[in-house]
Amino acid sequence: MSQQPEYQDWQQILDxxxxxxxxxxxxxxLTMLLTPDEREALVARVNICRELLKGDLSQRQISQLLGVGVATITRGSNELKSKSTQEKQVISDLLDAQER
Incomplete structure (x- = not known):
């Protein structure tokens, strides 16, 4: 009898x-699932998305501001480019809500 892991896809994790x-x-x-380095990387990713969506800084400036490599910013930028305008607005609204 073959056993399957209980969690097999991304939607199950989101749920x-x-x-x-x-x-x-x-x-x-989340503290149990993510190592300290992964949590730090997630904070950086959120900040990368926020800065890219604001559009005020170049990728190099964001890299310097956040202390991450330009390649990391580029990966975030490429991920955002794959999103629709509506999805980008949802993300921007979510990130903006935390500033209030």
Missing amino acids: LIKHSSETGQHEVL
Whole structure:
């Protein structure tokens, strides 16, 4: 009998995170799932997206501001380019909501 892992796709992980947020357990879940380096990389990725969406700085300036390599900024930029205008607006609105 072949065993399968319980979590097999991204949507299941998103559902797990959503459920943990609804029950107030998201901090413990994400802290357990992500290493300190991964959490730091996630903070950098959020800041990269924010700066790219604002559009005020060049990739090189963002790299210097955040202390990450230009290649990291380029990967974030390429990911954003794959998103629709509507998706970019949703992301921008989510990131803006945290500033209020």
